[in-house]
Amino acid sequence: MxxxxxxxxxxxxxxxxxxxxxxxxxxxxxxxxxxxxxxxxxxxxxxxxxSVWHCPVCAAKITEQRRIELQDAITAWTKKGGEVYLMSQTFPHQLNQALADNLALFSKAQQKFKNSRAYKRIMEEISSAGSIRALEVTHGENGWHPHTHTLVFAFPGQLKLLEQLDMVWIDTLVKIGLADRSQLNEMLQYAFDVQNGDYAAEYVAKFGHEPSATSKTLTNSHWGASHELTKGHQKVGRRLSGRTAFTLLRDYVEGDEMAGELFQEYGKHFKGKRQLFWSPKLRKALTLPEDERTDEEIAAEELPERELVTVxxxxxxxxxxxxxxxxxxxxxxxxxxxxxxxxxxxxxxxxxxxxxxxxxxxxxxxxxxxxxxxxxxxxxx
Ligand SMILES: [Zn+2]
Structure with missing residues (x-):
C-alpha cells in the first residue's frame, strides 16, 4: 500500500x-x-x-522513530514524578480557504500565543519543563484543517490551570484574524482542548499510524484516542474528522482526481515545515541525549544484521x-x-x-x- x-x-x-x-x-x-x-x-x-509530508514510505520509518522518542520523553518525565498533558489547538474553518493563507496565519497565532504573558504565567505556575508540538492537517467538508497537538511536560494535577488557556487562544485567533467574535461559541466548543496524561500517552502510542484502508475518516486512529476516549471528550478531535494527506493519495489512486489536486496543494505548502517542535530546554530537563537525527538520516538508515538476498x-x-x-x-x-x-x-x-x-x-x-x-x-x- x-x-x-x-x-x-x-x-x-x-x-x-x-x-x-x-x-x-x-x-x-x-x-x-x-x-x-x-x-x-x-x-x-x-x-x-x-520527506515526512510527501512520502508514505519514508514517513512510516520517520514517524516510527519519532514515536519512540516521544515515548521516551513521556517515560522520562513520568519517572521524575511529572505529568504530560495533551493540548490541541485549531481555529474555525471556512469553506475553500486556501491552505497557504490559513497555515501562515495559524503558525503566527501559535507564536503569539506562546509569547503571551498569560501563557508564560501559566507555564510557570504549572512548573512546565517544556513542550513538544506536532503539526498535522486533515481535509474535511469545510476544507483544510491545520491543527496542532502539544505535549506539555509539567507538575501533576494542573489540568484546571491549563484549561484557562482556552480564552488566551481564542483571543489570539481573533487578534490574528483567523476568527471574529461572532464565532465565539464555535471556538469555545472546538478551537482548544486540553487533556491529562492518559490521553497524551494514548496519542503518542498511535503517533504516525495510518488509518486503515477501510476507514475513510480518521478521527479515532489519527487522534490516538481509542473509541471511548473520543466519545464526548476529544472535542477538537471530533471537529477534525476528515482525510489525512495519505488518505487523499489513496482516494486519488482509486480515481478521485480532486483528491490528487488537494494533495498537490498540501505538498507545496507543507514542504519544509517542521512536523515536531521540541522546546529548546526540554531534552536537558528530561535528561535525554541531545543528538537528534534528521528525518533524512532516519529514512536512509539501514537495518543492522540484515542478510543480502540478491542483487x-x-x-x-x-x-x-x-x-x-x-x-x-x-x-x-x-x-x-x-x-x-x-x-x-x-x-x-x-x-x-x-x-x-x-x-x-x-x-x-x-x-x-x-x-x-x-x-x-x-x-x-
Ligand atoms: Zn521517500
Missing amino acids: RYQLQRAAQGLLPGERVKHCQRSTMSESGVAVFRTSDSGASFGNLTTCG LDHEQWRLVLSRNARFEILRVAEDEGAVGVARLLAELTERRYTHSDHYWERGRRGWNHLGGFIGKAAMDA
Whole structure:
C-alpha cells in the first residue's frame, strides 16, 4: 500500500525529491535486496527522499522513530514524578480557504500565543519543563484543517490551570484574524482542548499510524484516542474528522482526481515545515541525549544484521519499476529469498497488464501526470 501511494505521490509532485525515492539507484552496482528476521525485506543502494509530508514510505520509518522518542520523553518525565498533558489547538474553518493563507496565519497565532504573558504565567505556575508540538492537517467538508497537538511536560494535577488557556487562544485567533467574535461559541466548543496524561500517552502510542484502508475518516486512529476516549471528550478531535494527506493519495489512486489536486496543494505548502517542535530546554530537563537525527538520516538508515538476498542489475530493476512490482519483490524476498525473487522476475517479463501498464497507457493518451513519470523514472534507474 505504501509503495502504491508513494507512486501516486511521485506522479503528483514531479519536482520533489519523493519522485526518486526508492527508485533511482545511487551507483552502478545495481539494487541490493536485503531481509532481516523480524523487520521484513528492504532495498539497498537506492535514493531515499526523507520527506515526512510527501512520502508514505519514508514517513512510516520517520514517524516510527519519532514515536519512540516521544515515548521516551513521556517515560522520562513520568519517572521524575511529572505529568504530560495533551493540548490541541485549531481555529474555525471556512469553506475553500486556501491552505497557504490559513497555515501562515495559524503558525503566527501559535507564536503569539506562546509569547503571551498569560501563557508564560501559566507555564510557570504549572512548573512546565517544556513542550513538544506536532503539526498535522486533515481535509474535511469545510476544507483544510491545520491543527496542532502539544505535549506539555509539567507538575501533576494542573489540568484546571491549563484549561484557562482556552480564552488566551481564542483571543489570539481573533487578534490574528483567523476568527471574529461572532464565532465565539464555535471556538469555545472546538478551537482548544486540553487533556491529562492518559490521553497524551494514548496519542503518542498511535503517533504516525495510518488509518486503515477501510476507514475513510480518521478521527479515532489519527487522534490516538481509542473509541471511548473520543466519545464526548476529544472535542477538537471530533471537529477534525476528515482525510489525512495519505488518505487523499489513496482516494486519488482509486480515481478521485480532486483528491490528487488537494494533495498537490498540501505538498507545496507543507514542504519544509517542521512536523515536531521540541522546546529548546526540554531534552536537558528530561535528561535525554541531545543528538537528534534528521528525518533524512532516519529514512536512509539501514537495518543492522540484515542478510543480502540478491542483487538486481539495472535491466532487472527497470523491469520491476515498469511493472510497479517493488513491493512484490520485497515480499517474495522476505518469504522465499533469492529463488522467489528470480521466479518473480521471470513472471514479470510475461506480465503485461499491471497498474503501471494501466497508468502508462493513460500517460500515452495524454494523462501525463502518472504515465509520463513512470517512463522517465524507469530510465533514471
Ligand atoms: Zn521517500
